[in-house]
Amino acid sequence: MTTTMTSTLVSRRSFLRVSVIAGGGMMLACYVEPFEKALAAAQFGPPVTLLPASFITIVPSGEITLMAKNPEIGQGVKVMLPMLIAEELDADWKDVKIEQADLNPNKYGAQIAGGSTATPMNWDPMRQLGAQCRAMLIAAAAENWGVSASECTTTASRVHHAASKRSATYGELSTKAASLPVPDPKTLKLKDPKDYRIIGKNAANPDIKKIVTGKPIFGIDFTTPGMLYANFEKCPVFGGKAVSFNVDEVKAQPGIRHAFIVPPGPDPSALAGGVAIVADSWYQARHARDNVLKVVWDEGPTAKQSTELYNSTAEDLAKKDPGQVLRKDGDVEAAFTGAGVKVVEASYSYPFLSHVPLEPMNCSASFKDGKLELWAPSQIPAGGVGQSAAACGIDPKDITLHLTRIGGGFGRRLTNDYVVEAAYIAKQVGVPIKLLWTREQDMAHDFYRPAGYHNLKGAVDANGKLVAWRNHFVSFGENGRYAQSAGLSGEEFPSRFIPNFSQLSSMMPSGVPMGAMRAPGSNAIAFVMQSFIDELAHAAGKDPVQFRLDMLANQPLPSAPPPPGTPVAFAPVPFDAARMRGVLLDVADRSGWGKTKLPKDTGMGVAFHFSHRGYFAEVAQVQVIKEKQLKVHKVWVSGDIGSVGAINPTAAENISQGAVIEGMSHVMGYEITIEKGRASQSNFHQYPPLRLTQAPREIDVHFVKSDNPPTGLGEPALPPMPPAITNAIFAVTGDRIRSLPIANLGYSWA
Amino acid sequence: MAYQLTVNGQPHTVDVPEGTPLLWVIRDVIGLHGTKYGCGMALCGCCTVHINGTAMRSCTTAIQNAAGKHVTTLEGLSADGTHPVQVAWQEIDVPQCGYCQAGQMMSASALLAKNPHPTDADIDAAMDGNICRCGTYLRIRKAIHKAAEIAAKQPAKAPAPQA
Numbered sequence: 001m002t003t004t005m006t007s008t009l010v011s012r013r014s015f016l017r018v019s020v021i022a023g024g025g026m027m028l029a030c031y032v033e034p035f036e037k038a039l040a041a042a043q044f045g046p047p048v049t050l051l052p053a054s055f056i057t058i059v060p061s062g063e064i065t066l067m068a069k070n071p072e073i074g075q076g077v078k079v080m081l082p083m084l085i086a087e088e089l090d091a092d093w094k095d096v097k098i099e100q101a102d103l104n105p106n107k108y109g110a111q112i113a114g115g116s117t118a119t120p121m122n123w124d125p126m127r128q129l130g131a132q133c134r135a136m137l138i139a140a141a142a143e144n145w146g147v148s149a150s151e152c153t154t155t156a157s158r159v160h161h162a163a164s165k166r167s168a169t170y171g172e173l174s175t176k177a178a179s180l181p182v183p184d185p186k187t188l189k190l191k192d193p194k195d196y197r198i199i200g201k202n203a204a205n206p207d208i209k210k211i212v213t214g215k216p217i218f219g220i221d222f223t224t225p226g227m228l229y230a231n232f233e234k235c236p237v238f239g240g241k242a243v244s245f246n247v248d249e250v251k252a253q254p255g256i257r258h259a260f261i262v263p264p265g266p267d268p269s270a271l272a273g274g275v276a277i278v279a280d281s282w283y284q285a286r287h288a289r290d291n292v293l294k295v296v297w298d299e300g301p302t303a304k305q306s307t308e309l310y311n312s313t314a315e316d317l318a319k320k321d322p323g324q325v326l327r328k329d330g331d332v333e334a335a336f337t338g339a340g341v342k343v344v345e346a347s348y349s350y351p352f353l354s355h356v357p358l359e360p361m362n363c364s365a366s367f368k369d370g371k372l373e374l375w376a377p378s379q380i381p382a383g384g385v386g387q388s389a390a391a392c393g394i395d396p397k398d399i400t401l402h403l404t405r406i407g408g409g410f411g412r413r414l415t416n417d418y419v420v421e422a423a424y425i426a427k428q429v430g431v432p433i434k435l436l437w438t439r440e441q442d443m444a445h446d447f448y449r450p451a452g453y454h455n456l457k458g459a460v461d462a463n464g465k466l467v468a469w470r471n472h473f474v475s476f477g478e479n480g481r482y483a484q485s486a487g488l489s490g491e492e493f494p495s496r497f498i499p500n501f502s503q504l505s506s507m508m509p510s511g512v513p514m515g516a517m518r519a520p521g522s523n524a525i526a527f528v529m530q531s532f533i534d535e536l537a538h539a540a541g542k543d544p545v546q547f548r549l550d551m552l553a554n555q556p557l558p559s560a561p562p563p564p565g566t567p568v569a570f571a572p573v574p575f576d577a578a579r580m581r582g583v584l585l586d587v588a589d590r591s592g593w594g595k596t597k598l599p600k601d602t603g604m605g606v607a608f609h610f611s612h613r614g615y616f617a618e619v620a621q622v623q624v625i626k627e628k629q630l631k632v633h634k635v636w637v638s639g640d641i642g643s644v645g646a647i648n649p650t651a652a653e654n655i656s657q658g659a660v661i662e663g664m665s666h667v668m669g670y671e672i673t674i675e676k677g678r679a680s681q682s683n684f685h686q687y688p689p690l691r692l693t694q695a696p697r698e699i700d701v702h703f704v705k706s707d708n709p710p711t712g713l714g715e716p717a718l719p720p721m722p723p724a725i726t727n728a729i730f731a732v733t734g735d736r737i738r739s740l741p742i743a744n745l746g747y748s749w750a
Numbered sequence: 751m752a753y754q755l756t757v758n759g760q761p762h763t764v765d766v767p768e769g770t771p772l773l774w775v776i777r778d779v780i781g782l783h784g785t786k787y788g789c790g791m792a793l794c795g796c797c798t799v800h801i802n803g804t805a806m807r808s809c810t811t812a813i814q815n816a817a818g819k820h821v822t823t824l825e826g827l828s829a830d831g832t833h834p835v836q837v838a839w840q841e842i843d844v845p846q847c848g849y850c851q852a853g854q855m856m857s858a859s860a861l862l863a864k865n866p867h868p869t870d871a872d873i874d875a876a877m878d879g880n881i882c883r884c885g886t887y888l889r890i891r892k893a894i895h896k897a898a899e900i901a902a903k904q905p906a907k908a909p910a911p912q913a
Binding site for chain 1: 767770771774778779781782783784785786787788789790791793794796823824825828829830831836839840843845846847848849850851852855870873874875877878880881882883884885886887888889890891
């Protein structure tokens with residue numbers, strides 16, 4: 001969150017309305033003016049003018065129900081946002097019950113799992129809701145007792161009046177409080193962080209019991225009477241469509257109720273062409289698809305594309321003048337020829353990646369009397385509603401969407417193609433259906449993390465100071481527009497910290513669908529930047545940590561203004577060297593950097609990265625056996641995500657450790673290659689996530705508190721991990737890794 | 751074709767074609783949704799169940815190979831979350847998204863049934879077939895040790911029906 005955005009949120013006119021609900025309790029609703037215009041501009045949902053919300057219900061028995069508005073993908077948001085409300089409400093956490101909200105942006109505001117935005121967007125509004133409710137409960141008690149509200153205090157779901165030794169529970173006060181006016185949040189003082197009783201303490205996952213007893217809480221588990229099961233087979237070549245198929249043979253299979261061609265929708269990225277098979281059971285649909293279905297495809301132009309073609313095109317483009325100048329400082333070419341400088345040149349590359357959340361894409365849908373009901377594991381459900389409406393030719397107002405627990409997101413479910421497919425198929429067949437993809441379909445029809453190519457040249461002077469840096473980035477796009485998540489900012493570090501600097505780019509067209517993956521952009525860029533910085537440190541004869549500290553000590557050049565029309569929520573946040581220095585010093589200290597005597601075959605690598613408003617520095621201790629077998633023994637993570645550290649420490653540690661594990665998968669085995677316009681990999685044997693045996697024994701996570709508003713954690717711990725590992729490999733063997741994954745270079749886990 | 755099998759102590763007769771994977775019988779015929787589909791090729795372990803006490807991948811176990819046998823799913827460890835593995839998973843707060851955890855817990859409980867005090871190496875060996883895409887491996891290791899501790903403190907129980 002930028003300072004600008006925070007103040008916008010704080011100053012936004014917001015007020016609460018209270019109404020008595022059945023049973024005499026109170027319902028507290030928050031009405032806020034839109035900040036969703038900005039989100040809409042970023043394709044985060046339809047624009048809304050006024051967004052009322054309702055979050056808190058207190059019943060006379062004392063039970064407090066808090067609505068969790070955002071999709072839960074494992075990031076812990078279902079408990080985190082209610083914690084913010086409960087803190088300022090001064091609730092006893094034992095009284096709190098958490099309920100998942102359905103999609104209703106008019107009631108709840110933005111409901112998104114993406115961009116590590118939940119904390120920065122909701123830190124103030126959620127706490128204000130709690131504070132307003134608390135003030136109303138105090139007002140009710142004060143009125144009952146004929147005392148001044150200012151003499152009343154609260155602790156753990158009770159209001160107290162010390163002078164008269166009276167107290168009442170929130171439950172007892174709830175009916176009265178519901179009849180009182182809602183205070184302006186500007187008149188309320190929020191807690192001093194030292195008084196927090198909920199924020200900063202471990203809170204249990206509200207679904208934990210359901211998870212460990214196997215309750216049907218995920219999208220894939222949904223059932224409804226009369227439901228049929230669907231599979232949807234798309235053209236293996238991206239952008240292709242079905243011309244014809246052996247419909248009679250498919251329909252003759254046991255249990256098959258419907259089989260039909262789906263033409264590409266108005267937006268082919270939302271609804272691609274294919275063949276829908278609907279059966280009494282999913283296995284019947286799948287069996288027919290695997291063993292009987294024969295489709296004549298119109299493969300389209302992408303069939304001529306391949307990774308090989310992209311690689312050779314990237315090589316050609318790197319030799320030509322760049323298409324765009326992203327940033328230019330000083331005179332980089334002159335600096336390369338300066339007296340006494342050492343010049344290093346290197347080309348880096350990384351592949352397309354698939355997200356592979358373990359729950360395959362699925363969605364249930366029911367279309368009846370012109371109305372559509374969806375049960376969707378979606379990270380951005382409002383987008384699914386808009387796109388389903390367009391594909392089905394209905395009004396978005398006629399769509400109800402229920403949020404399910406989600407078996408992993410990682411950005412895959414920011415794209416709602418499977419939701420739209422379910423909606424379309426349900427409309428065609430007229431009964432409720434559950435659409436489920438196979439793992440192979442999931443890997444074949446992702447919106448992949450874009451591959452990329454960086455051609456770098458850097459120079460250090462005789463004193464070992466980094467004086468020049470040029471990067472010619474080759475990516476995917478057309479007519480000056482990058483493919484989704486395939487861009488690079490001119491501001492990306494080390495931009496602004498080197499006197500002679502140029503960030504250049506060229507692009508080539510591709511028919512491969514691309515999209516955001518956990519820490520989009522950053523998840524690959526950090527590998528390139530932090531590896532090349534390491535190369536330059538080596539050329540300078542400097543310790544990798546010290547070389548980085550020296551870079552951060554430079555007076556930064558001014559930031560470029562964001563491109564016109566950038567939504568404020570997505571405007572670039574300038575890199576703060578002091579915060580990065582803080583986490584780098586912390587991780588160096590905790591890991592014993594430069595002070596630990598390690599065996600000859602073991603070394604440490606360091607890397608840092610700033611993304612999603614979070615500052616992370618990480619050290620990996622890696623053993624290299626027989627030149628190419630790796631064992632990551634221990635990893636240290638230092639993060640600065642603001643003044644609180646972790647809002648929910650147990651979840652924060654878990655997700656940070658998960659980011660490290662994911663980074664290890666990126667390093668060793670993840671790669672999608674394209675051949676004849678389609679993905680070559682089909683399942684986990686060809687696209688291996690890290691396994692338990694390969695995981696480090698220890699991943700030590702620490703949050704450095706700084707005087708900044710709390711920000712998100714879903715993404716920023718990931719990017720430094722791959723370069724921390726590859727820099728450690730260099731430290732041990734001198735082998736500089738410049739392309740991922742390293743299984744291609746003969747490496748394996750020990 | 752009709753097949754008889756016992757799931758979580760309950761006898762079932764299911765009428766499905768030969769070759770139907772046990773996973774889909776459990777999920778869509780018997781209606782227990784704790785067991786998950788992840789890959790369909792015995793690569794990820796989401797679908798792990800016990801067949802006569804041994805951890806098996808139900809996505810590649812054809813129904814005819816489970817016929818006449820005792821199958822235990824996550825729901826069969828205990829309905830109220832009191833099996834030592836379920837207790838440990840809650841205490842250690844293992845899950846992130848939670849999707850793979852049914853398979854993780856079934857592999858863990860099969861390990862502990864045979865080896866009540868596993869070493870780290872035993873755990874690595876027994877759990878290597880279960881992918882956690884969120885990366886909760888460190889907590890899984892910790893929770894298995896915790897479950898072993900909890901089980902050691904409990905009075906010895908009669909063997910489970912399938913054992």
